[in-house]
Amino acid sequence: MSKIVVENLYKIFGPTPDKAMRMLSSGATKADIMEKTKHGVGVNNVSFSVEEGELVVVMGLSGSGKSTLVRCINRLIEPTAGSVFIDGTNVTKLDAGGLRKLRQEKLGMVFQNFALFPHRTVAQNAEYGLEIAGVPADIRRKKAIQALEVVGLSGWEDQLPAQLSGGMQQRVGLARALALDPDILLMDEAFSALDPLIRRDMQDELINLQQQMHKTIVFISHDLDEALKLGDRIVLMKDGEIIQVGTPEDILTSPADDYVARFVENADISQVLTAESVMKKSEAAAFLKTDGPRAALRKMRTNAIYRLFALDEEHRVVGVLSADGCRDLLTQGEKDLRKAMIPDPITVTPETPANELIQIIHDLPYPLAVVNEDKKLKGVIVRGMLLAALAEGGNIDADS
Amino acid sequence: MQIPKIPLGEGIEYIINFLVDHCAFATKAMSVGLEAGLDVLEDGMLLIPPYIFIPVAAALAWYLSKSKRTGLLTLFGLLLIWNIGLWKATVSTIALVLIATLIAIIIGVPLGIGAAMSRHMHKTVMPILDVMQTMPAFVYLIPAIPFFGLGKVAAIFSTVIFAMPPAIRLTCLGIKQVPGELTECAEAFGSNRWQRLFKLELPLATPTIMAGVNQTVMLALSMVVIAAMIGAKGLGGEVWKAIQRLQMGNGFEAGIGIVIVAMILDRVLQRIGKRKTETR
Numbered sequence: 001m002s003k004i005v006v007e008n009l010y011k012i013f014g015p016t017p018d019k020a021m022r023m024l025s026s027g028a029t030k031a032d033i034m035e036k037t038k039h040g041v042g043v044n045n046v047s048f049s050v051e052e053g054e055l056v057v058v059m060g061l062s063g064s065g066k067s068t069l070v071r072c073i074n075r076l077i078e079p080t081a082g083s084v085f086i087d088g089t090n091v092t093k094l095d096a097g098g099l100r101k102l103r104q105e106k107l108g109m110v111f112q113n114f115a116l117f118p119h120r121t122v123a124q125n126a127e128y129g130l131e132i133a134g135v136p137a138d139i140r141r142k143k144a145i146q147a148l149e150v151v152g153l154s155g156w157e158d159q160l161p162a163q164l165s166g167g168m169q170q171r172v173g174l175a176r177a178l179a180l181d182p183d184i185l186l187m188d189e190a191f192s193a194l195d196p197l198i199r200r201d202m203q204d205e206l207i208n209l210q211q212q213m214h215k216t217i218v219f220i221s222h223d224l225d226e227a228l229k230l231g232d233r234i235v236l237m238k239d240g241e242i243i244q245v246g247t248p249e250d251i252l253t254s255p256a257d258d259y260v261a262r263f264v265e266n267a268d269i270s271q272v273l274t275a276e277s278v279m280k281k282s283e284a285a286a287f288l289k290t291d292g293p294r295a296a297l298r299k300m301r302t303n304a305i306y307r308l309f310a311l312d313e314e315h316r317v318v319g320v321l322s323a324d325g326c327r328d329l330l331t332q333g334e335k336d337l338r339k340a341m342i343p344d345p346i347t348v349t350p351e352t353p354a355n356e357l358i359q360i361i362h363d364l365p366y367p368l369a370v371v372n373e374d375k376k377l378k379g380v381i382v383r384g385m386l387l388a389a390l391a392e393g394g395n396i397d398a399d400s
Numbered sequence: 401m402q403i404p405k406i407p408l409g410e411g412i413e414y415i416i417n418f419l420v421d422h423c424a425f426a427t428k429a430m431s432v433g434l435e436a437g438l439d440v441l442e443d444g445m446l447l448i449p450p451y452i453f454i455p456v457a458a459a460l461a462w463y464l465s466k467s468k469r470t471g472l473l474t475l476f477g478l479l480l481i482w483n484i485g486l487w488k489a490t491v492s493t494i495a496l497v498l499i500a501t502l503i504a505i506i507i508g509v510p511l512g513i514g515a516a517m518s519r520h521m522h523k524t525v526m527p528i529l530d531v532m533q534t535m536p537a538f539v540y541l542i543p544a545i546p547f548f549g550l551g552k553v554a555a556i557f558s559t560v561i562f563a564m565p566p567a568i569r570l571t572c573l574g575i576k577q578v579p580g581e582l583t584e585c586a587e588a589f590g591s592n593r594w595q596r597l598f599k600l601e602l603p604l605a606t607p608t609i610m611a612g613v614n615q616t617v618m619l620a621l622s623m624v625v626i627a628a629m630i631g632a633k634g635l636g637g638e639v640w641k642a643i644q645r646l647q648m649g650n651g652f653e654a655g656i657g658i659v660i661v662a663m664i665l666d667r668v669l670q671r672i673g674k675r676k677t678e679t680r
């Protein structure tokens with residue numbers, strides 16, 4: 001079951017949204033409704049779901065309704081119509097008490113401009129949610145200090161937020177959300193107010209944290225690079241509507257319409273990057289002539305990878321080995337790696353542009369080998385590296 | 401043809417008379433109690449000889465304001481007052497101001513909080529405040545007499561009405577000034593309305609509320625002087641006496657006494673308000 005389900009959600013701003021709703025259902029546009037009724041359409045018939053442990057980035061330009069959408073999930077903004085389910089509970093039907101309980105137990109939120117309480121110390125900020133939930137003082141202090149440790153702010157507990165830099169303030173914001181140990185994190189442009197270098201650090205850190213925590217995260221962003229880097233999936237919004245939902249590759253390779261295409265084009269430096277600039281060079285490989293399954297497994301372990309390219313005597317790429325395959329060989333007492341190898345893997349040359357790589361790598365069950373004209377292994381590309389390179393490359397371009 | 405005069409004054413008089421007829425027994429009783437309390441406070445303060453009271457007050461002012469200058473101002477100011485023979489009148493004035501301010505704050509701050517929390521209350525309270533603040537202060541003296549009789553309690557009543565508006569207004573303002581982001585954040589973490597008020601809004605509004613309290617004290621001081629006309633004694637009483645007898649010297653002496661008290665109270669309260677802001 002999905003962790004969060006949003007169904008046919010509408011938010012119309014104005015005193016009498018009914019009329020605007022009728023106009024919407026008869027096909028009027030956001031601009032029409034604004035002109036005729038002075039009502040703003042914030043969110044227009046949005047449906048999507050977020051799986052447990054998934055990081056979904058809701059992306060769009062300002063005014064696309066993404067911040068309104070995330071506030072409808074925890075009802076900081078009351079939706080006009082539609083439903084939001086969290087763990088199967090219809091949030092839109094909860095009474096005030098139930099809503100508060102849900103927020104205290106399951107929803108942590110991080111804000112664009114940090115929204116730290118200036119009169120409370122870092123630790124007091126971090127324990128705010130627990131304090132509200134009535135957790136005893138010593139326990140909540142302990143949890144707050146743990147959360148601050150997780151975000152790397154040990155030793156700053158008794159400072160006031162004003163004494164911290166922007167990046168550190170947002171760490172406090174993150175710690176305040178994490179201290180509750182919520183299932184779900186709502187992050188509203190959490191890194192947008194930070195300068196580019198700090199932002200990249202925080203993104204990396206969030207990725208690291210997420211690998212340990214496996215929270216369900218809804219991350220709002222106006223930055224495609226950020227979305228590509230962080231998102232397991234991306235929800236693209238425009239004028240309150242969802243234009244496209246998909247993995248970063250989907251968005252890059254098959255933009256749903258011109259709007260997405262233009263968005264992608266802006267950040268897209270895939271033309272400039274080639275396989276050579278993206279690949280990882282010193283990748284271990286198994287030599288069919290000398291290595292057995294035990295040696296192959298050891299190489300995988302020391303390099304912390306699960307797949308290994310197999311090379312023949314001339315160091316040409318002839319196949320891919322998986323850790324499972326090698327283990328099976330070991331249990332069967334087989335020595336010959338060829339028995340477990342997927343032969344003739346797809347390879348590319350170092351000059352292949354990154355936008356072609358995206359299409360090739362999309363559904364590839366193993367990493368992509370980069371080989372020269374003699375089929376000798378030059379490097380390896382995995383999906384994450386490619387997306388990171390695209391995202392980082394965009395930043396580097398923008399900075400220089 | 402002549403348009404008949406709308407009987408506005410008559411109407412108000414009727415209402416007040418009605419209230420006097422039906423409530424005065426209660427307010428008069430209250431008046432007796434309050435007056436007794438006030439006398440106890442005043443007598444208690446007078447019981448302490450000035451040569452002990454003045455240094456202690458100066459030290460307290462120094463401690464509260466963290467400023468040597470305010471301490472010295474208090475010391476020499478009060479010594480001067482003692483010297484020119486206005487000690488008793490000054491103590492009486494300070495006692496009146498303290499009680500009136502206390503009542504104004506006890507009523508005003510909760511009203512301000514209410515006005516910040518409820519739009520209906522805001523709509524009701526604000527126009528009343530406009531009237532209260534623009535109505536000439538002397539007018540309040542008139543109905544005070546039938547309800548409380550001549551004397552200090554009537555003075556306190558009109559002083560409270562005159563001095564309360566800033567406490568209400570600035571409390572309301574202080575709470576409304578809390579950034580929307582922060583209140584949204586408090587909501588997002590599941591705070592109820594009271595938790596939001598006590599953990600976020602009131603702490604952040606404190607400097608503004610203190611500014612309101614400061615203004616209330618200043619207004620109370622000025623009203624206590626005017627209220628001398630209905631029998632509040634103290635420094636105002638001295639001024640009033642001097643006016644009636646055309647004694648310029650006495651009038652200015654009492655006036656200077658009022659200025660000194662005002663300066664001491666203002667400096668001390670301002671510093672307290674500022675200190676609150678700095679630690680935040």
